[in-house]
Amino acid sequence: MPALPAPGPMKRFTNSPNYRWWVYFAVAIGMFLTVMDQSGVNIALPEISEHFDADLPTVQWLSLGYVLATSAAIMPMGRLSDMVGRKRVYVTGTGFFILFAVLGGMSQSLSLLITAKVLQGIASSAIQANGMALITEVFPERDRGKAMGMYMAIIGSGAITGPIVGGLLVGSFGWRSVFFAGVPVGIAGIIATMLVLKGRSAEQASTGSRVKFDWLGAGLSSGSLVAFLLAMTNAWRLGWGSPQIVGGIALSVVLAAGFILWELRAKDPMLDLGLFKNRVFSLAISARFVSFLGGSSVYFLMPFYLIQGLQLSPSRAALIMVPTSIAMAILGPVSGRLSDKVGTRWPAVFGMVCSTVAMFLFSRLTVSTPEFMIVVAMMISGVGMASFGSPNSSAIMGAHPREKYGIVTAFVNLTRTSANVTGVALATIMVTITMGSLGYEPSLSAITDGGDEGARVAFIEGMARAFMVSTGLMAGATALSLLRGETRAKSPNPQADQQTAAPTSGDD
Numbered sequence: 001m002p003a004l005p006a007p008g009p010m011k012r013f014t015n016s017p018n019y020r021w022w023v024y025f026a027v028a029i030g031m032f033l034t035v036m037d038q039s040g041v042n043i044a045l046p047e048i049s050e051h052f053d054a055d056l057p058t059v060q061w062l063s064l065g066y067v068l069a070t071s072a073a074i075m076p077m078g079r080l081s082d083m084v085g086r087k088r089v090y091v092t093g094t095g096f097f098i099l100f101a102v103l104g105g106m107s108q109s110l111s112l113l114i115t116a117k118v119l120q121g122i123a124s125s126a127i128q129a130n131g132m133a134l135i136t137e138v139f140p141e142r143d144r145g146k147a148m149g150m151y152m153a154i155i156g157s158g159a160i161t162g163p164i165v166g167g168l169l170v171g172s173f174g175w176r177s178v179f180f181a182g183v184p185v186g187i188a189g190i191i192a193t194m195l196v197l198k199g200r201s202a203e204q205a206s207t208g209s210r211v212k213f214d215w216l217g218a219g220l221s222s223g224s225l226v227a228f229l230l231a232m233t234n235a236w237r238l239g240w241g242s243p244q245i246v247g248g249i250a251l252s253v254v255l256a257a258g259f260i261l262w263e264l265r266a267k268d269p270m271l272d273l274g275l276f277k278n279r280v281f282s283l284a285i286s287a288r289f290v291s292f293l294g295g296s297s298v299y300f301l302m303p304f305y306l307i308q309g310l311q312l313s314p315s316r317a318a319l320i321m322v323p324t325s326i327a328m329a330i331l332g333p334v335s336g337r338l339s340d341k342v343g344t345r346w347p348a349v350f351g352m353v354c355s356t357v358a359m360f361l362f363s364r365l366t367v368s369t370p371e372f373m374i375v376v377a378m379m380i381s382g383v384g385m386a387s388f389g390s391p392n393s394s395a396i397m398g399a400h401p402r403e404k405y406g407i408v409t410a411f412v413n414l415t416r417t418s419a420n421v422t423g424v425a426l427a428t429i430m431v432t433i434t435m436g437s438l439g440y441e442p443s444l445s446a447i448t449d450g451g452d453e454g455a456r457v458a459f460i461e462g463m464a465r466a467f468m469v470s471t472g473l474m475a476g477a478t479a480l481s482l483l484r485g486e487t488r489a490k491s492p493n494p495q496a497d498q499q500t501a502a503p504t505s506g507d508d
Helices: 008-014 019-051 061-084 086-106 110-138 141-173 176-196 202-209 215-238 243-265 273-277 279-309 314-342 345-362 371-398 402-437 453-483 494-501
Strands: none
Touching: 019 061, 019 086, 019 110, 019 141, 019 176, 061 086, 061 110, 061 215, 061 402, 086 110, 086 176, 086 402, 110 141, 110 371, 110 402, 141 176, 141 314, 141 371, 215 243, 215 402, 243 273, 273 279, 273 402, 279 314, 279 345, 279 371, 279 402, 279 453, 314 345, 314 371, 345 371, 345 453, 371 402, 371 453, 402 453
């Protein structure tokens, strides 16, 4: 059945030969907002802590609660979007994202602020579960790498802009301005997506209405993820052998096992486990998890190294770390376009080789390492992640049909989130164990609270060991990328390929 005609104001966009670019710019607004908002809020945490007279670990629940909520809800949101339409879920998520941002900015208590941020995390999952899918499905197969590269450019730009804008807003107008600043951006995103994205066809709507949402699967997967992430984020503080951590990990495993058993039986499973029968998908998603597991330690440990270890100012430390995000924003599209021409495997392998080299260089850092050497290592790391990200995502998305894009996109983002949290936990454990073995307080607070020279040296020694582990993980991701092969052959008829991209794009 043909697609339903678009209402008047939409026709100029939906009938445009540049429709895919209109979709890209409309979706980019929401994706940019989520990345910029979160990194901006992180900058405001110290002032929020002072305003509510709360300790920093308590205030950090603004960030942790957001991540937990996003991770727990992203797969259910991805499945829901495959059922009822990506446009509907995306626009609704953006609307609630704005609403909870306003609630956060108006909060008169820390508990209400944390609640608003957790709810905003759920809304963010609706955006993140669909952004990549919406962009990918409007580009033809031969340009899938370009689409993923442009997606990486959005993420990189948001990561660069967030701390800069957040710092300026906090310094000039206070922490509440960080929450309110995203409201006009979000409204612009809703207007753009409403005008640009096409609605679902009657056939698509009919198909979706016959599928039941897997509530039990959603509950089991969310519960498993929350238990796992809570255990990972608190293991360094409570100890791996503590009853809370052991119990959390055990609960996560039990719920995950129950989820798998249920998904194998469910008529309309939330996550079709048949996805993993595809060799390219399985190895590419594994490489993605391992790469973020190894790479997360950079973003977590480097600020401690630069500010406490080398005693640089926060602004100078930020300048040293910026090249990584710049490389992602600039080289992501280049790498994606290259993968369209030569395939996704070799650009991804090149990216992981660069990341392996960067991690090895990080493992050589000392208290006397020149700043330019750190910048060089950061640039190599940025080149590696940018070169890997677009081809890897392109291979993952290309391994399955468009009707699976919602849940696949959600799983891709979930892989990143869970790997980041786990990587930070492992890096923290390695650093604190090393500090303890050298006779210093096994805590990062030993250096943040003005620790002596010996504590800083012990921290850097532990950091070097963590980066050596990251080097091995990046080498493992290189091997996985090398073994996975290509997604499939390019379309022999580019014109037909172009025509097949549009009918399902931006479904309502």
